[in-house]
Amino acid sequence: MTTPITIALKRLPHGANLPLPAYATHGAAGMDVVSAEDKILAPGERAAVATGFAIAIPEGYEVQVRPRSGLALKHGVTCLNTPGTIDSDYRGEVKIILANLGTEPFVIARGERIAQLVPAPVQRAVLDEVDNLDDTVRGTGGFGSTGR
Ligand SMILES: O=c1ccn([C@H]2C[C@H](O)[C@@H](COP(=O)(O)OP(=O)(O)OP(=O)(O)O)O2)c(=O)[nH]1
């Protein structure tokens, strides 16, 4: 396991008494994050769910917001923009964009785990505009060009 990075976290007033994001097991890749609000998501509905905290990620890193597979499989509830991106310069409240793709209303209780956070290094690029790209076997083929 690599050395963990440190992410500053500021608890917001409505995040009082909530558990902070935490790893559920020794080898968990993501820190489970809980909802700061009670909410009911109707089938087909989406919402930005409050977490009650803001963070300052070290430059060169991002935090990815990923769905929990149990909510996806059992209830059809997922992060609509998965993986969500938390930028290192974002200082607003972290929100979880949940969508209910299931057939039943999904009841979220304050304190319930709704997503997971995975920090990741960010590779930046510079673009080099050219007139021609090098040839490859694939060429312009894509979107199923190699068969099903
Ligand atoms: O699941 C998410 C995704 C984003 N954000 C916050 C943090 C992120 O840094 C900011 C912007 O996200 P993104 O770049 O994905 O959205 P955008 O539509 O491009 O907005 P912006 O113009 O603010 O960059 O919104 C969240 O709290 N949760």
Ligand SMILES: [Mg+2]
């Ligand atoms: Mg953006």
